[in-house]
Amino acid sequence: xxxxxxxxxxxxxxxxxxxxxxxxxxxxxxxxxxxxxxxxxxxxxxxxxxxxxxxxxxxxxxxxxxxxxxxxxxxxxxxxxxxxxxxxxxxxxxxxxxxxxxxxxxxxxxxxxxxxxxxxxxxxxxxxxxxxxxxxxxxxxxxxxxxxxxxxxxxxxxxxxxxxxxxxxxxxxxxxxxxxxxxxxxxxxxxxxxxxxxxxxxxxxxxxxxxxxxxxxxxxxxxxxxxxxxxxxxxxxxxxxxxxxxxxxxxxxxxxxxxxxxxxxxxxxxxxxxxx
Amino acid sequence: xxxxxxxxxxxxxxxxxxxxxxxxxxxxxxxxxxxxxxxxxxxxxxxxxxxxxxxxxxxxxxxxxxxxxxxxxxxxxxxxxxxxxxxxxxxxxxxxxxxxxxxxxxxxxxxxxxxxxxxxxxxxxxxxxxxxxxxxxxxxxxxxxxxxxxxxxxxxxxxxxxxxxxxxxxxxxxxxxxxxxxxxxxxxxxxxxxxxxxxxxxxxxxxxxxxxxxxxxxxxxxxxxxxxxxxxxxxxxxxxxxxxxxxxxxxxxxxxxxxxxxxxxxxxxxxxxxxxxxxxxxxxxxxxxxxxxxxxxxxxxxxxxxxxxxxxxxxxxxx
Numbered sequence: 001x002x003x004x005x006x007x008x009x010x011x012x013x014x015x016x017x018x019x020x021x022x023x024x025x026x027x028x029x030x031x032x033x034x035x036x037x038x039x040x041x042x043x044x045x046x047x048x049x050x051x052x053x054x055x056x057x058x059x060x061x062x063x064x065x066x067x068x069x070x071x072x073x074x075x076x077x078x079x080x081x082x083x084x085x086x087x088x089x090x091x092x093x094x095x096x097x098x099x100x101x102x103x104x105x106x107x108x109x110x111x112x113x114x115x116x117x118x119x120x121x122x123x124x125x126x127x128x129x130x131x132x133x134x135x136x137x138x139x140x141x142x143x144x145x146x147x148x149x150x151x152x153x154x155x156x157x158x159x160x161x162x163x164x165x166x167x168x169x170x171x172x173x174x175x176x177x178x179x180x181x182x183x184x185x186x187x188x189x190x191x192x193x194x195x196x197x198x199x200x201x202x203x204x205x206x207x208x209x210x211x212x213x214x215x216x217x218x219x220x221x222x223x224x225x226x227x228x229x230x231x232x233x234x235x236x237x238x239x240x241x242x243x244x245x246x247x248x249x250x251x252x253x254x255x256x257x258x259x260x261x262x263x264x265x266x267x268x269x270x271x272x273x274x275x276x
Numbered sequence: 277x278x279x280x281x282x283x284x285x286x287x288x289x290x291x292x293x294x295x296x297x298x299x300x301x302x303x304x305x306x307x308x309x310x311x312x313x314x315x316x317x318x319x320x321x322x323x324x325x326x327x328x329x330x331x332x333x334x335x336x337x338x339x340x341x342x343x344x345x346x347x348x349x350x351x352x353x354x355x356x357x358x359x360x361x362x363x364x365x366x367x368x369x370x371x372x373x374x375x376x377x378x379x380x381x382x383x384x385x386x387x388x389x390x391x392x393x394x395x396x397x398x399x400x401x402x403x404x405x406x407x408x409x410x411x412x413x414x415x416x417x418x419x420x421x422x423x424x425x426x427x428x429x430x431x432x433x434x435x436x437x438x439x440x441x442x443x444x445x446x447x448x449x450x451x452x453x454x455x456x457x458x459x460x461x462x463x464x465x466x467x468x469x470x471x472x473x474x475x476x477x478x479x480x481x482x483x484x485x486x487x488x489x490x491x492x493x494x495x496x497x498x499x500x501x502x503x504x505x506x507x508x509x510x511x512x513x514x515x516x517x518x519x520x521x522x523x524x525x526x527x528x529x530x531x532x533x534x535x536x537x538x539x540x541x542x543x544x545x546x547x548x549x550x551x552x553x554x555x556x557x558x559x560x561x562x563x564x565x566x567x568x569x570x571x572x573x574x575x576x577x578x579x580x581x582x583x584x585x586x587x588x589x590x591x592x593x594x595x
Contacts, residue, residue, distance in 0.1 A: 011397075012394055016385060019385065020385065088381040088382070088383070090339070091382075091438075094342050094375040096370035096371050096400065098366075
């Protein structure tokens, strides 16, 4: 593996997103949402203004869990299939570069753009809020940003994987939307449904582990378990064994969600050399 | 494309060292035999043409020579190293190769110069030659414009500049003159001549047979996944043994005299046209026809011989 080849591809992908203002747009969206949630999140209760970091993070988590997977899937779904469909893939592959290097370069460049927008968008809000936050709160906010980046990277990895498998862009975009619906909307409902239908007979014990099968849930657990006040707000805390709620363990699971789809993508893309 | 290179005064040297060697190459997609047992040998410094109908297997052959798709059977070697193998060899071989795909697709959001910078990085070539390359293909005026604004011909030239990055020893050019105007085509072939004089080996495909028949050293005619014939254009003509045509300009009053002079020779058709007589004959009768016409002294005002074109040869082999 040659790092310079990966860097060349990653650099192009990253700068493409800077130049077409994708990074700026996404960062602004994050800033706008985070600021409104921090200041107006309690408007329904009749008060306006920053309340506490716990409530702010809890609200941000609910938002980010929808938004970041969507943004990551849209960013990555045509990474490979797009090049193939436009007809530029052959030229790229005729260069002194392996398919795995190309795939990693694509992923790292896009992940860099996504991470940069996330950190810039939420970081700006963090700076604005910093006057009202103590060190502990800042630490939690930093944890939230880091887990948001990981969440984005996990869904980007899934997006790149389906971009390798899909036959064309249209199918890839369909798959991306389906994937978003499944992980963000359907997965939890499905688990709950099984739990209710079997009256807790089946799945009760396994439920916490099942949650690890969804990167969005891992993200949620990572954030709410780090916040004392919030934990009690969620019923989840009662079913989730504290032993599993170790940040490093959850972080490891998240890393798995980044590495495994990417590894499957690399395997399939290398195999593609045999078909094409 | 500016014709900045004078035609080399010394005839380009074609070596006898085979640079591209294909042995029994096959590519099967299920029951479809896209390439079915191709043997090819391209010598160092040779400008080699690959012609054939759409679907004849040219593009598949190209992709296999580049290592973009694996062979089903047989072997392809470039500079002695097998194509398609991973590891160190693969990069060494790739760095020697330049490739211009058919209907090259570049990145619309990059400028011409940035495009070259990107591919130069991938090839591990210093960026300092990029400007020279843009000058060479006549795009220096558009270096800082985005490819989005480029015409088809300009994209093709940029694609060609990309193929020339890092002074490749071997060039694969798939329909390289698509979208170029006649002047640009001349400029393009002038660059090829110069590269040839530097010993660069080139494989070129084209639909425009008239364009390549006078420019390639040798060519292979592909049909139905096989090479039907290989050789110089002249050798293929002789091998095909197609008739050639004389056009004998004479006064209409002398038409019969021409007929009479050729009567004893095994010529084909003799047709009287407006101001000339068209005579068809086989190659081995050619000199006899000229000798017979010489006896008509004074009556023949002009004489032209039309050799069968590459197109005639091509259809002869591929049908």
